[in-house]
Amino acid sequence: MAILEAQNVTREYRMSAETIRALSGISVAIEPGEFVAILGTSGSGKSTLLNLFGGLDRPTAGEILFEGKSLRPLTSTEMSRYRLRSVGMIFQTFNLIPTMTARENVELALAFAGLGRSERRRRALELLDQVGLSNRAGHLPSELSGGEQQRVSIARAIANNPRILLADEPTGNLDSHRADEIMKLLDDMRRRDGRTIILVTHDRELANQYADRIIRLKDGSTIE
Amino acid sequence: MNFTDIISLALRNLRQARLRTSLTVIGVIVGVAAIVTMVSFGLGLQNNILKDAFSRIDFFTSITVFGPGADAIMSMRDGGEASNGQRNQDTASSESRPVLDDKAIEELRKLDGVRYVYPNFSFESFVRFEGRTRRTGISGAPTDVEYNPRFRDFIAGRHIAGADAPEVVITERFMTRMRTAGSARRSQRRGPGDGPFQTLPEKTEAERKRLAEEVIGKTLTILTLPSGPESTESSASVFGVPLLDLPVQSEEAGDDGQFEGADDGLLSQLERHNYTIVGVLKAQEGVNLNIGSGGAIFIPMEHAGRFRAANRPPLERLGEMLAGDIGYQSAEVRVTDLARVETIKDQIKKMGFNFWNIGNQIEEIKRVFLIINASLALIGGIALLVASFGISNTMIMSIRERTREIGVMKAIGGSDSEIMRIFFVEASLIGLTGGVLGVLGGWGIDRIANLLANRWITQQAGQAIRQVEFFSIPWYLSGGAILFAVLVSLVAAVYPAMSAARVDPIKALRYE
Ligand SMILES: Nc1ncnc2c1ncn2[C@@H]1O[C@H](COP(=O)(O)OP(=O)(O)O)[C@@H](O)[C@H]1O
Ligand SMILES: [Mg+2]
Numbered sequence: 264m265a266i267l268e269a270q271n272v273t274r275e276y277r278m279s280a281e282t283i284r285a286l287s288g289i290s291v292a293i294e295p296g297e298f299v300a301i302l303g304t305s306g307s308g309k310s311t312l313l314n315l316f317g318g319l320d321r322p323t324a325g326e327i328l329f330e331g332k333s334l335r336p337l338t339s340t341e342m343s344r345y346r347l348r349s350v351g352m353i354f355q356t357f358n359l360i361p362t363m364t365a366r367e368n369v370e371l372a373l374a375f376a377g378l379g380r381s382e383r384r385r386r387a388l389e390l391l392d393q394v395g396l397s398n399r400a401g402h403l404p405s406e407l408s409g410g411e412q413q414r415v416s417i418a419r420a421i422a423n424n425p426r427i428l429l430a431d432e433p434t435g436n437l438d439s440h441r442a443d444e445i446m447k448l449l450d451d452m453r454r455r456d457g458r459t460i461i462l463v464t465h466d467r468e469l470a471n472q473y474a475d476r477i478i479r480l481k482d483g484s485t486i487e
Numbered sequence: 488m489n490f491t492d493i494i495s496l497a498l499r500n501l502r503q504a505r506l507r508t509s510l511t512v513i514g515v516i517v518g519v520a521a522i523v524t525m526v527s528f529g530l531g532l533q534n535n536i537l538k539d540a541f542s543r544i545d546f547f548t549s550i551t552v553f554g555p556g557a558d559a560i561m562s563m564r565d566g567g568e569a570s571n572g573q574r575n576q577d578t579a580s581s582e583s584r585p586v587l588d589d590k591a592i593e594e595l596r597k598l599d600g601v602r603y604v605y606p607n608f609s610f611e612s613f614v615r616f617e618g619r620t621r622r623t624g625i626s627g628a629p630t631d632v633e634y635n636p637r638f639r640d641f642i643a644g645r646h647i648a649g650a651d652a653p654e655v656v657i658t659e660r661f662m663t664r665m666r667t668a669g670s671a672r673r674s675q676r677r678g679p680g681d682g683p684f685q686t687l688p689e690k691t692e693a694e695r696k697r698l699a700e701e702v703i704g705k706t707l708t709i710l711t712l713p714s715g716p717e718s719t720e721s722s723a724s725v726f727g728v729p730l731l732d733l734p735v736q737s738e739e740a741g742d743d744g745q746f747e748g749a750d751d752g753l754l755s756q757l758e759r760h761n762y763t764i765v766g767v768l769k770a771q772e773g774v775n776l777n778i779g780s781g782g783a784i785f786i787p788m789e790h791a792g793r794f795r796a797a798n799r800p801p802l803e804r805l806g807e808m809l810a811g812d813i814g815y816q817s818a819e820v821r822v823t824d825l826a827r828v829e830t831i832k833d834q835i836k837k838m839g840f841n842f843w844n845i846g847n848q849i850e851e852i853k854r855v856f857l858i859i860n861a862s863l864a865l866i867g868g869i870a871l872l873v874a875s876f877g878i879s880n881t882m883i884m885s886i887r888e889r890t891r892e893i894g895v896m897k898a899i900g901g902s903d904s905e906i907m908r909i910f911f912v913e914a915s916l917i918g919l920t921g922g923v924l925g926v927l928g929g930w931g932i933d934r935i936a937n938l939l940a941n942r943w944i945t946q947q948a949g950q951a952i953r954q955v956e957f958f959s960i961p962w963y964l965s966g967g968a969i970l971f972a973v974l975v976s977l978v979a980a981v982y983p984a985m986s987a988a989r990v991d992p993i994k995a996l997r998y999e
Contacts, residue, residue: 319898319992340902347900358895358996362503374492375900419899 264331265292266459267316267427272325274311274483285311287483288325295426298453298460300470303480309463310431312480316461317352317429318345347375350427351420355435357412359404365391365415366400372422390418394448410441417448427459428452434469446473488905497913500885508917511874511881515921516928518871519972523929523964524936525863530959533856537849545636546845547828550820551607552595553841554587557806557813584839586814591838595820598834600827605629606815608791610798614784615708615759616665623661623783625709627791635821637768638785643699644766650787655707655762659695659770661783662702699767707784709760711798760794762786871972874921875979878914882983886910886990893987894995903988910984911977918976922969926960929968933958 274286285308293299303309314320315327318334327334329349337345346352359368369387378386391400394414404412413433420428430449434442450473452458464470470477479486501508555563563584585591587606595604608627613620628638630647638646638656647654690698786794799807807813820835820842822828828846835842886893893906941954 314993317898340904343897343900343902343905346898352898354996356996358891358898360892360895362499371896372899374488375896375902375905377489380491423900 266295267293268328270326300474307480308483351425353430355432514874514877516925518874519925520928521870522867525867527958529860548822555584557810560810588814602821606818627788628785640769642769654765656766656785878979893990894992897992907988914976914980918973922972926965
C-alpha cells in the first residue's frame with residue numbers, strides 16, 4: 264500500500280479577480296521507502312503538492328491519503344499531530360528560528376512532542392551528531408553556513424522520527440558541493456532509517472542521480 | 488508542549504523586544520498603581536471611619552428604643568396619621584405606637600437575649616467644679632447592672648456605688664474641658680468631647696492616670712433653678728431642649744460657658760446639688776461609645792430622672808398636659824450578643840417602637856463607600872484600559888514580526904492552540920509583571936503621600952500628633968489589582984493571539 268497518495272487532487276487559489284489553479288486533478292502514489300523526485304519548472308505546482316502532502320494545506324478537490332486514510336476529515340489539531348509525527352519538512356530557505364541556537368531549533372520540535380527538558384536536550388545533541396554538527400550545537404543560524412543550516416533543519420525534520428521526509432528544493436540556495444552533502448544525507452536517511460523521501464527540485468541532474476523515480480509536473484498536471 | 492516550555496518561549500519573545508516590552512509593562516504599572524492608590528485611599532478613609540466601631544462590639548449590641556412623643560400620641564388618639572417625622576430610625580407602623588412606659592420597659596426586658604433595658608435620662612445643666620462653671624450633658628447611669636460596657640474602662644476610681652449614692656462618674660474629656668481655662672469657649676463649642684470622632688489626648692498613659700486620680704474624691708456641683716410651682720415655666724427655658732438622641736444640640740444652644748465672674752449672691756439663688764467624684768472614664772479613640780447618651784458626667788439613674796422631670800422645657804410640659812402620660816423618651820436595650828441583635832430589632836419593631844442601632848448606619852456607610860471605592864477603581868481602571876491598548880499593540884507588532892516563526896512552528900507540528908497559548912502567556916506575563924510592580928508602585932505612592940500628609944497636618948497643628956494612616960492596601964486589593972491586570976492583558980491578547988493562530992503557514996513560509 265502506498266504510504267502517501269494524491270487522488271485527483273486540485274488546488275485552486277482564489278484571488279480577488281481570478282482563480283489560480285496550482286494543481287489540476289493530480290494523482291500520484293508514493294511507496295514506503297521510495298526516494299521520489301518531483302521535477303518541474305518554477306510555478307508548476309511542486310511546492311503546492313508538497314505542502315498538501317505535508318498537511319500544511321488542504322486540496323480544493325480530491326483526496327490526500329496517508330497510509331490509505333484520507334487527511335480530509337482531520338481537524339486542525341489532528342493535522343498538527345500529523346505534521347509533528349508523520350512527516351518532516353525541509354525548505355529551500357531552511358526556516359530555522361533565527362534567535363534560537365541549532366540545538367534549540369531541534370529542541371523546539373521535540374518540545375511540541377512533549378519531551379521533557381533533559382531528554383529533549385540529549386536527543387537534540389544526538390540528532391545534531393547524526394547530521395555531523397555536534398560541534399555547532401550552540402551556534403545561532405546566522406553563525407552557520409547554508410549547508411550547516413540545512414543540516415540543522417534536517418535534524419529538526421527527523422526529530423520526532425517521521426516516516427516521510429518532504430524536501431522543497433533543499434539545495435536551491437547551496438553550491439554544488441554543499442548540495443551534494445545534503446543529498447547524501449537525505450539518501451542516508453532513506454537507506455539507513457528506511458524513510459520515504461519526496462524531493463522537490465528543478466534540478467534534473469540531481470533528480471536523476473538520487474531518485475528512484477521522477478514525477479514531472481507541468482502547469483499543475485503530471486506528465487509521464 | 489508543556490506549560491513551562493510555553494512560559495520560556497513567551498519569556499524569550501518578551502526579552503527579544505526588551506524596550507517595547509518595558510514600555511508596555513510601564514503602561515500597566517501606571518494603570519495598576521492608579522487603581523491601587525485610588526482604592527487604597529477610599530479604603531483608608533472607610534477604615535478610619537469604621538475601624539473603631541467594628542473593634543467595639545458594644546456599639547452593635549445597643550439598641551435605642553424611642554417613645555412616641557406627645558404629638559404622635561395625640562394624633563393617634565385623634566385617629567389621624569401620626570407624624571412620621573422621627574429622624575433616621577426604622578419607622579414602625581404609625582397606627583398604634585405604644586407608650587414607652589415602665590410596662591413597656593418590662594416587656595422589653597423579657598425579650599430573649601436582652602441583657603438589660605434602662606430608660607435614658609439625659610439633660611443639660613451647668614456644673615461647678617474647682618471654681619469654674621461649665622454647661623454640660625448629664626446622664627443617668629444604672630448602678631445595678633453587672634456588665635455595662637459604658638462603665639467598664641475607668642482610668643481612675645470606680646462606678647457609682649448605689650442607686651441613691653450622691654456620687655458622680657465623669658469622663659476624662661469632661662475633666663480636661665473643665666480644666667482648660669484659656670480656650671474654654673472654643674472647646675465648649677467644638678470640644679474634644681463633642682464630636683463623634685475623637686483622638687486621644689497627647690499625654691502619656693501614666694500622666695493621664697495621675698491627673699484622673701487627682702480629682703477622685705473632689706466635689707462637683709450641679710446647678711439648677713430653684714424648684715418652684717409648675718407655673719414658673721419661663722425660667723426653665725434657660726436649659727434649652729434636652730433632646731436625648733441628639734447630643735449635638737449643645738453646640739447650637741449658645742455660648743454661655745463661663746460663670747467665673749458670677750457673684751455669690753447670684754449663685755446662692757440657685758439650687759446646688761453636690762456630688763462626689765468617684766470615677767473617671769477613660770477617653771477612647773475613635774467613635775465615642777457614649778454618643779447618644781448625651782452624657783459627659785453620670786449620676787445615679789433615679790437622680791437623673793428627677794432632675795430631668797424638674798427641668799423639662801416648657802414645650803414638653805405643654806405636650807404632657809395635652810397628651811397625658813407620654814412615658815419615657817427613649818431607652819437603651821442592651822443585647823447579650825451580636826447574633827441576636829437582628830431578631831430583637833424585629834421584635835421591637837413588632838411591638839411598635841421606633842428604634843436606632845448603629846448596625847443600620849454602618850450598612851449605610853459601607854454602601855456609600857462601596858460606591859466611592861468603585862468610582863475610584865473606575866478612574867484607575869481607565870488608566871489600565873489605556874494600557875491594555877498598549878498590550879494589544881505590542882502583541883500585534885510582535886506577531887507581525889514573527890509571522891515566519893509562527894509558520895515554522897506550525898510546519899514542525901505546533902498546533903493552533905499551542906501558538907495561541909504562547910501569546911496569551913506572553914500577555915499575561917506583561918500583565919503580571921505590570922501588576923506586581925504596579926502594586927508596589929501604588930504602595931510607594933501611598934507611603935509618600937501619607938508621609939507628606941502627616942507632615943502637613945503636624946505643621947498645621949503646630950505640635951506632634953499621632954500619625955494617621957490615610958491609605959489601606961488589604962490583600963484583596965493587591966491580589967485583585969494584579970489579577971485584574973492579568974485579566975485585562977488576556978482580554979487585550981484575544982485578538983492578537985487569535986490572529987497568530989490563524990497565520991497561514993504556507994504564506995508565512997513563502998514570504999522571504
Ligand atoms: N498562496 C498562494 N496564493 C496564490 N497563488 C499561489 C499561492 N501559492 C502558490 N500559488 C500559485 O500557484 C502556482 C504554483 O505555485 P508553486 O506550487 O509554489 O510552484 P513551484 O513550487 O512549482 O514553483 C503558482 O502560479 C503560484 O503563483
Ligand atoms: Mg516552489
